Amino acid sequence: MGDDGVAERIAGLVAMSSGDGGRDTLIRLTCGRALSLPPLPLREDLLDEPTGEDRVLAAFVEQFAVDVSGIGDNQRARFLEVFGDNAFRVAVTIFIADFVPRVWAGCEAIGLGRPGHGEAAVDVASDPVDALLNGFAPAVAQLRELDPVTTEIVRLRGATQHNCRLCKSLRDGDALDAGGSEDLYGQIERYEAAEGLSEAHKAALRYVDALIWSPSTIPPEVAEGVRNHFSRKQGWELTLDVMRNACNKIAVALGADTPRVAAGTERYSIGEDGQPVYADIA
Template sequence: MGQETLAERLAGLVAMSSGNGRLDTVIRLTCGRALCLPPLPPEEDVSDGASDTDAVVAAFAEQFAVDVSRIGDNQRACLMSALGDNAFRTVVAIFIADFVPRVWAGCEALGLGRPGNGSAVSWDHAGDPIDALLNGFVPAVARLRTLDPVTTEVVRLRGAAQHNCRLCRSLREGHALDAGGSEDMYEQIEAYESAADLSEAHKAALRYVDALIWTPSQISAEVAAGMRKHFSEEQAFELTLDVMRNACNKIAVSLGADAPRVADGTERYEVDADGQTVYADIA
């Protein structure tokens, strides 16, 4: 699958709705402000005063964008009470509003433009953003193979730690282990600048990951230059989309659904040729 098709998938995500046009506007404007980035285009204007539901969703979206690991049980309960059965779909809409602008900021910093950012949005009211994101976009990105598996895993584990996803931190990808990844290497990701077992390419990638997660509006020229030095345009695009794919863990973390698969140690899994996760034995 080429860059053009994935750009189309990004455009499709931008066109998706939570099912409530007013809340979509609140979500997109809130995430844009929190990120200090241009928000995704809203379909509706919100000209009257904010409702109680607006306030709950805006607060959740802001914390989701700034630091998802700080969402607590009370904020979670307020969202569930306000949205009921539409809570999960709305959180997926929050994720899209939070992360597509990050992808565009990263791609622009790398000289790749804004993939999927067309002149006009063809709004999709019939489609399901949950299906489009989790069953469409995520496996499509996972099928990309221009990056080596160790770099892909190093990037994944950095995102898992930054979002404090217990599930992701408990997993180890098998192809990366077979290609030379190890616990000794992975333990060095936390302090990667001084890591002996991480390559300069790994360190360049991790600087970029941190920028996308924490300062997407301020990706430095040095960080971008490091990416261009060590990765081709195709690899850099894949790495950027990997950060977004991995960051779907924010959905689980925000809803308190990120319990690890094993109580101790880690579990081996593999991403198969179809981009699907296949779990194996405990490592």
């Protein structure tokens, strides 16, 4: 979809590995079952008898996919104990297996097909952490089909749904300059009855909720709302924004979502490289 190169980045993410083919299969199958969506392509068969480490991984993956905010301290500690220095890479691999099927389900619902879907060789050598956080996420952040306020409203909805404390504390400067405000953002929680949010905003928020909570059963009227209020390129960017924002699931899962400010909110902007630039904190 489009010529932004992001579909190719998604295909590259799908090809990457946690470093263990058998665990990749377990991660992908568990995500697919939790989401009631087809899993990403499988690399190896599962062992007949799962190990204790496999059971720790499967439980963590399932909770990550269903509701990441439900991962508790004990479950997190067991995951970190099993994977040690490789835990972050494994968590990123879980995120890819969790969210790319959601993107494909959303794109199919709004008539965009399955961008980035196809046969791809397994890529064990490349680092999925770098590809996701320094490749995919900045590329999406640089897209400009949507206006800044809509982009920020979508981001803040994802922040609350995943209960990312850091994301909830941030405010995009471009959106504030374009008319965003705390009064407007305060209406997101009960957006259906909100008078300050436009019908396009509400259509976007319904789509965000569907991708996060029910990606296998996106209501036709939700998909129609996206098609009615947004162009194809805007619908593509909207879908990608939900995935980019949902990278916060990795931080939430690992307990690394502490806000940079003790109270209130912090203004930030997107730099020319697509990475966030934060205000200096005294």
